[in-house]
Every structure is written in C-alpha cells, then in structure tokens.
Amino acid sequence: MSWAGLASLWAGSSNSHNLCAASPDDKPRKGRGAGKGLYEQLGVRPLINAAGTFTTLSGCLMPREVVEAMDEASRHHISISELQQAVGKRIAELVGSESALVTAGAAAALTLGTAACVAGKDQGKILRLPDTTGMRNEVLIQRSHRFAYDHAVRAVGIKLIEVETRRQLESAINARTALLLFLNSADPKGQIRRKEFVELGKRAGVPTFIDAAADVPPPERLSEYVRLGFDLVAFSGGKGLRGPQCSGLLLGRRELIEAAFLNGSPHSDTIGRLAKVGKEEIVGLWTALELYLKRDHKAERREWETRVREIAGALENLRGVKTETFVPEIANESPHLRVRWDEGIIPKKNADVVRLLRDGEPRIEVRPSGGGQPVVEVAVWMLQPDEHRIVAKRLRQVLERA
Numbered sequence: 001m002s003w004a005g006l007a008s009l010w011a012g013s014s015n016s017h018n019l020c021a022a023s024p025d026d027k028p029r030k031g032r033g034a035g036k037g038l039y040e041q042l043g044v045r046p047l048i049n050a051a052g053t054f055t056t057l058s059g060c061l062m063p064r065e066v067v068e069a070m071d072e073a074s075r076h077h078i079s080i081s082e083l084q085q086a087v088g089k090r091i092a093e094l095v096g097s098e099s100a101l102v103t104a105g106a107a108a109a110l111t112l113g114t115a116a117c118v119a120g121k122d123q124g125k126i127l128r129l130p131d132t133t134g135m136r137n138e139v140l141i142q143r144s145h146r147f148a149y150d151h152a153v154r155a156v157g158i159k160l161i162e163v164e165t166r167r168q169l170e171s172a173i174n175a176r177t178a179l180l181l182f183l184n185s186a187d188p189k190g191q192i193r194r195k196e197f198v199e200l201g202k203r204a205g206v207p208t209f210i211d212a213a214a215d216v217p218p219p220e221r222l223s224e225y226v227r228l229g230f231d232l233v234a235f236s237g238g239k240g241l242r243g244p245q246c247s248g249l250l251l252g253r254r255e256l257i258e259a260a261f262l263n264g265s266p267h268s269d270t271i272g273r274l275a276k277v278g279k280e281e282i283v284g285l286w287t288a289l290e291l292y293l294k295r296d297h298k299a300e301r302r303e304w305e306t307r308v309r310e311i312a313g314a315l316e317n318l319r320g321v322k323t324e325t326f327v328p329e330i331a332n333e334s335p336h337l338r339v340r341w342d343e344g345i346i347p348k349k350n351a352d353v354v355r356l357l358r359d360g361e362p363r364i365e366v367r368p369s370g371g372g373q374p375v376v377e378v379a380v381w382m383l384q385p386d387e388h389r390i391v392a393k394r395l396r397q398v399l400e401r402a
C-alpha cells in the first residue's frame, strides 16, 4: 500500500492538509487504479483521530522513517531468529533492560511472557500448552487490576487467582504459582503498589510481570519498571511509540525473554505462534523506538498543549459550553480537552455530537467517554499538523447549531 495513495484521498477535500504527518511536503500522488486512492477504492473513509491510540481506529501513524525502514527490511530475506536477537539486543541497550523481544503487540507480549513463566524452555511443556497439567499454572492478580487483556494471559491455560490484600497475596503463593501480574494503570486502585509488589515477588522467588502497554509518554517509563525490579514488562509498539500497529515490546530478564521467544513464532508448535511478527514489524519497532527516544518530548508536549488551547479558544463564548484540560493518569498521558455542554441550552445528546462529527466531512472521531453525559473528550496527540483547527471548527459548528 502507498502512503501517497492515502494522502491523495485528501487532495479533493476542502482542506489541503496532508494525512502523512511525517512528510507534510509529500505531494499527493496517484494511488493504484483510476487515479483513486486505496481507501477510496475500498469505500473506507479515513478519519481525523481526535480519540487517541485506539486499536479500532488503527492505533497511530508511523513516522516516514519507520515506513522507510520497513520498506528496506522488506527487500531481503533474513533469518527471523537472527533478526530478533540482533534487534532485541539493540532495544535492550536503548532502554536499559537485560533483554528484549519484539512481539505482535502488548497482548502478544502478555501471552509469550506468561508462557515463559509456565513452560520456560522445556520443549515438552512448550508443545503441550495450553494444557498446563503438572506445570506452575496459577497467576496472581489484584482484583482491581483485572482487565480486558488478561485474556491474553488466561490463553496460556493458567488459572487467574484474585487477591486484594498483601496478606492474601502472600498466602496465595504456592509451588504452582507461575507469576504475579500487575496492570500499571491500575496502580492507584490496588492495595499493593508497584514497589511492594516487586518485593513480594522477589521474596517468594516468583516472577512479576507489569503491563504498561499505553504508558508512554513519558519516555522514562520504558526503563522505569525493569529498574524497579519487574521481571517482565509489556509495551505496545503501535501506540505512543508510533511503531507498526501490530508490534509490541517484551522487556525483562534474559532467561525469561529467551523462553518467551521459544514459546512463539517462528517456532511452529507453540502457543504464541498465532502472534507472528515479520521482519518489517521487527525493524519498524526498533526504528520507531530509536526515533521516539531522540524526539524533543518537551517541544512535543508544548505542541499538544497549544492544540488543546486553540480548540478550547474556538469554543469560548459559545453559550452553554464549558471546556477543561486534563491529562489522563498513567495511560495515554498527554493533554486532552473535555468539552461539556448544557443540554438545556444545546439540546443534543452525547451520541448526537459523536455522530455528527463522525458523519461530517472530514470524519472526526473523539475519545469514547461520559456514559451518555453531555460531554466529549478530545485527544490531540494523534492529530496531524493543523487538524486541530478542523476539529475546533467542526466542534463549534456542531455545538452552535442548536
């Protein structure tokens, strides 16, 4: 597929902005077939992403350099094992981890990391998963940390055991305990916080695993949790890192990372084989990570703040509308704008506003929120240059025409 083709979709729209953030000067060229862009041919309408790095909205857009690295990777055959090892070594050095593995996403990292703790490098056990008979097959988690992606952990054939207090956790640990699982964004909700959790794991000799999938920025998070002592750490590659959408990162102790690799692709008879990564994703994520670490994060944050301010500014003086800035705690940590309206003055439901933005031209998606309240939340960090002006204008139109 061609990015130029993607860009050409926008050539005919009322605004001249370009969908490719990393190459604003890239001239829209013809895609394949009858001068139509790829998505246009398919009848799939691109959108302005004021929602965030949602998988359903295709995560993020990769910088040009990442696309080019993937393109270069696609031109040669290599040994996947050799490439994984070489890239893993580079990534480990970049973030200060003992070892690292590129996975097919943070969810895949959860599955592979769990398999590593359950079957290890034992070939007989690896072949038998998800039948965990006779293996360490219990995973402990704080009840407030249960989350949708623990499915990726349960897929290994383990039993998830919920605890609430430190005492409950300590007494639940036994010879069948495979690992202790922690959801980073749930840290404030649980009774056992990160540091104590790690200590409990170390004392019992059981690996600790933290899911920090959506938790960059800030970039320091990439090293923070291995430094804190977690044995395994999962990140998404296709969110804040702006790598390939189907990529993720498993960081941690060498023994476990090696075992994780043996429990997945390219090895055919493994639980993780269904989460394959190719040379393009492996090289793409490494390149994205290098770029991410070099980026001027302060400047980027200022840019996001400017966007939020401009959108808020456009809605000022609109009767019945109030705005506030907020920064989500831990996951998706970037400035957002919350827009509320008085339904007495502007008789529109949340769903009406969401639909008007979605059905309009260009199509705009905002962050799901509010449980039906008259409020929408706008994320600005996945917007392309100048798109915030379009979002501001459309929001104003939609809320004005009451």
Ligand SMILES: *Cc1c(COP(=O)(O)O)cnc(C)c1O
Pocket: 055, 104, 105, 106, 107, 108, 149, 211, 212, 213, 214, 235, 236, 237, 238, 247, 248, 331
């Ligand atoms: C997004 C997310 C995942 C899944 O990440 P992928 O990279 O899409 O597989 C897992 N856990 C949490 C907390 C997430 O936010």
